[in-house]
Amino acid sequence: MKITQHSSATTLTLSLDGELDASSSVLLDTELAKPETLQFQKVLIDCQKLNYISSAGLGVFISHLQQFQDAGVKLVFFNMQEKVHNVFEILGLDALMTIVPSEAEATAI
Amino acid sequence: MKNALRISCSRNNLKVVRDFVTDYLAAYHLADLQLNQIVLAVDEVVANLIIHANAEDESQHLDLALRVEGEMFGIEILDQATRSYRPSSYQEPDLQEFIRQGKKGGMGMTLVNRIMDRVEFTTSGNYNVCRLFKRIAI
Numbered sequence: 432m433k434i435t436q437h438s439s440a441t442t443l444t445l446s447l448d449g450e451l452d453a454s455s456s457v458l459l460d461t462e463l464a465k466p467e468t469l470q471f472q473k474v475l476i477d478c479q480k481l482n483y484i485s486s487a488g489l490g491v492f493i494s495h496l497q498q499f500q501d502a503g504v505k506l507v508f509f510n511m512q513e514k515v516h517n518v519f520e521i522l523g524l525d526a527l528m529t530i531v532p533s534e535a536e537a538t539a540i
Numbered sequence: 541m542k543n544a545l546r547i548s549c550s551r552n553n554l555k556v557v558r559d560f561v562t563d564y565l566a567a568y569h570l571a572d573l574q575l576n577q578i579v580l581a582v583d584e585v586v587a588n589l590i591i592h593a594n595a596e597d598e599s600q601h602l603d604l605a606l607r608v609e610g611e612m613f614g615i616e617i618l619d620q621a622t623r624s625y626r627p628s629s630y631q632e633p634d635l636q637e638f639i640r641q642g643k644k645g646g647m648g649m650t651l652v653n654r655i656m657d658r659v660e661f662t663t664s665g666n667y668n669v670c671r672l673f674k675r676i677a678i
Contacts, residue, residue: 452587493635493639497640497641514572518651524635527636
């Protein structure tokens with residue numbers, strides 16, 4: 432799992448590359464737990480190169496969501512592969528998370 | 541095609557297990573979604589056995605064996621942990637509550653139960669045995 436990030440004044444974008452499992456999810460947790468993350472209005476997760484996600488990866492997002500909401504930070508996923516989206520669907524998380532097809536739509540939220 | 545694998549109880553081996561299942565099933569040309577679901581279900585059980593049952597003790601091992609009979613995929617996973625999973629302890633997760641609590645875990649077995657057609661946890665002698673079955677379209 433490789434995580435690259437870029438930011439503007441209001442938006443932090445994390446691009447995930449690889450497989451997010453019980454081993455690699457620790458990296459993502461560390462990124463999302465940084466206090467400066469809560470300074471942004473939006474955190475966008477680019478999933479184009481995310482090839483796999485397990486419950487451990489989902490758990491990282493779930494564990495930060497309330498804190499993001501309390502701080503007024505929107506968490507938005509985009510460019511998600513069908514097989515990754517399917518994992519969100521199996522649990523019903525697609526109804527609780529904001530997932531949009533493209534970066535343009537994520538930016539427009 | 542290799543149908544058996546032994547790994548030590550390190551979460552670094554989760555990728556090894558996923559590749560093992562993927563390689564074995566390559567011959568059956570499954571749709572991407574179904575292949576990913578099966579790999580995910582196996583990964584979830586193996587992660588639980590490594591992290592919770594065996595406390596990531598690398599001196600402990602898991603033995604995995606795969607087979608396809610007819611249209612049924614099956615996997616058997618053996619370990620010797622003193623703590624074994626009790627399916628009767630399973631509770632459907634309340635995801636809204638998980639979000640409110642900032643909870644990280646507790647969804648793995650839900651994925652397994654929703655993906656696989658049959659999920660069994662038994663003990664046999666000193667071994668805990670998990671068997672997962674999924675009907676596949678061949």
